[in-house]
Amino acid sequence: MRKLAITTMSAEDWNASVPIGTRVHYYPLRGEADYLDTHTRSVAWDLCGHTVVLVEGRTGGVSTRHCQIMEKEVANG
Numbered sequence: 001m002r003k004l005a006i007t008t009m010s011a012e013d014w015n016a017s018v019p020i021g022t023r024v025h026y027y028p029l030r031g032e033a034d035y036l037d038t039h040t041r042s043v044a045w046d047l048c049g050h051t052v053v054l055v056e057g058r059t060g061g062v063s064t065r066h067c068q069i070m071e072k073e074v075a076n077g
Contacts, residue, residue, distance in 0.1 A: 051065075055067070
């Protein structure tokens with residue numbers, strides 16, 4: 001499994017390339033080593049100038065800038 005770089009994407013770009021269920025590492029504090037190994041559970045949307053998405057294990061939208069996409073890993077079910 002290969003990690004893809006954390007990047008800023010518009011909600012439209014995120015949704016075109018990151019399907020619901022994609023495995024991500026969610027970093028609650030950007031720049032820190034601790035992360036939650038999780039997966040997306042929604043499409044992304046714009047919120048106050050930021051692109052956010054729902055991830056398993058967290059309530060509410062989290063910034064996609066805090067998510068590192070795990071290449072070719074989509075959760076089942």
